[in-house]
Amino acid sequence: MAIDLLYFAWVREAVGKDGERVDPPADVATVGDLLDWLAEQGDGYADAFVDRARLRAAIDQAFVALDAGIAGAREIAIFPPVTGG
Secondary structure (H helix, E strand, O other), rough: OEEEEEHHHHHHHHHOEEEEEEEOOOOOOOHHHHHHHHHHOOEEEHHHHOHHHHEEEEOEEEEEOOOEOOOOOOOOEEEOOOOOO
């Protein structure tokens, strides 16, 4: 299941790219599982995904919790909490 990933703000800086297309293993069922799998892909990924309290996600442009399932997702965005002012 190929998924387009988008990274924003300091997540993008840590990973070193603004997005990529991935095909995670079948046992990756939630956004949290995806972050665990991505963290194993290199130091930048590990740095970006170590503190889950600092991350938010959206599946196909809808905000979701990190325990949300990813089955059928076409796009997942990972970003820090958004603040306004």
